[in-house]
Amino acid sequence: MWGTIFGITTHADKYLLKWEAEHRLASERWRNVARAELAAQGTVPNETTMRAWKARKDAEARAMDDVPAVASPVLEELKKAKEGASS
Numbered sequence: 568m569w570g571t572i573f574g575i576t577t578h579a580d581k582y583l584l585k586w587e588a589e590h591r592l593a594s595e596r597w598r599n600v601a602r603a604e605l606a607a608q609g610t611v612p613n614e615t616t617m618r619a620w621k622a623r624k625d626a627e628a629r630a631m632d633d634v635p636a637v638a639s640p641v642l643e644e645l646k647k648a649k650e651g652a653s654s
Contacts, residue, residue, distance in 0.1 A: 598643075
């Protein structure tokens with residue numbers, strides 16, 4: 568009986584740690600994009616503005632019935648403008 572409980576606990580812990588690592592990576596990705604985009608717009612990227620940014624992006628994705636994109640249209644526009652200015 569104790570071997571079974573130990574196995575269940577060990578495996579549950581293993582899968583929980585795996586889920587937490589994946590969740591942390593996904594959170595880190597959107598936060599990096601939010602920081603870059605908000606800074607490019609001249610906004611201070613604090614926790615409140617990043618959450619508002621994510622809510623806006625998620626609402627746009629739901630409206631388009633698509634998965635939330637990691638790419639930022641604002642950053643893409645800035646890159647195109649920079650390439651155009653340097654040519």
